Amino acid sequence: MNKFFQPENPVIRFLSCFCDLMFTNALFIICSLPVFTIGASITSMYHVIFKLQDREDSYIYKMFFESFRNNFKQATTIWIPFLLLTGFFAGDLYIIYNVIDASYSWMQFPVWFLLILVFCIQIYAFPQIAKFESDIKRLILNSLLLAVGNFPTTIFFTFIPIAIIYFAAQTGKRMVMIGSLFLFFGFAAIAYLYAMFFKRIFERCMPKEELTKEEMSKEDMTDEQPK
Numbered sequence: 001m002n003k004f005f006q007p008e009n010p011v012i013r014f015l016s017c018f019c020d021l022m023f024t025n026a027l028f029i030i031c032s033l034p035v036f037t038i039g040a041s042i043t044s045m046y047h048v049i050f051k052l053q054d055r056e057d058s059y060i061y062k063m064f065f066e067s068f069r070n071n072f073k074q075a076t077t078i079w080i081p082f083l084l085l086t087g088f089f090a091g092d093l094y095i096i097y098n099v100i101d102a103s104y105s106w107m108q109f110p111v112w113f114l115l116i117l118v119f120c121i122q123i124y125a126f127p128q129i130a131k132f133e134s135d136i137k138r139l140i141l142n143s144l145l146l147a148v149g150n151f152p153t154t155i156f157f158t159f160i161p162i163a164i165i166y167f168a169a170q171t172g173k174r175m176v177m178i179g180s181l182f183l184f185f186g187f188a189a190i191a192y193l194y195a196m197f198f199k200r201i202f203e204r205c206m207p208k209e210e211l212t213k214e215e216m217s218k219e220d221m222t223d224e225q226p227k
Contacts, residue, residue, distance in 0.1 A: 017052065018185070020060055024048050025188035027064045037072075039079025039126060044068040045188060046130040049195045071129050077136060078129070082122050089115040116158070120147040123157050127198045146205060153197055160190060 024045055031041040047067035048060055092111045096104065124143035128134060134142065147154045168178040178186070 020048075020052055021188040021192060022185045023060045024064065025182075025185045027061065028187050029183070031064075031068060035083075036076065036080060039075035039082075040068050040072040042079075042126040042191075043071045043075040043129045045191050046127045046195060046198075047071075049188065049192050050127075050130060050199070053192075053195060053199065067130060074136065074139075075126060075129050078122075078125050078139070082118055085118050086115065089118070117144075119158065120144075120154055123147065123154065123194075124198075127195065128202075131198075131202060146201060149205060150201055153201065157194060157197075160193075 028041050028045045031044070032038045044064045044067040048063045051058065051063055089111050093108060093115075096108045096111065121140060121143040124146045125139055128139055128142060164178060168175045
């Protein structure tokens, strides 16, 4: 009986991970309420999940808010333009479908292309902020290259939210069910799934000289030690 409650037990590990995801999900939702902080919240959520997958024991809220504080400026600088561009393109699509003449319906295709491009860059940008030190220009370029270079995975990442939204929109009961799942652990669960792919992609595709933020901090600590 004592062996069942040991941390190495797969059942205990699963339950512990599930609770961690619920807590991370709650922090993400709370910190995303102002809307303009969503980018920093996504980054912090990935930071925590990368740590969980590496089995690094620490307090969830400490890891989350440490990343939120350290990455707020860069994540927000990425998020706000993406949010504005998404709203702009969505408005264009509304006008094309509901306002202008049907003969101009061909205009939807370049708009859809740009909207999907913005979404794909977003998918890869925030996990990179959580994992690596990089400037904005390099971050966007890397995100674009990763999205194109891992096209099947990018399609999968794009399909998941579309499928969930489509399923939820069918009936009111489904919408309530999906909403309840996301309220408790859904955002963190999807991020956990995506993070498993991101870790492999980063290990395979990112330059060897690119240092993670953990490695950067270790080097800084080494440099600060008296000789």
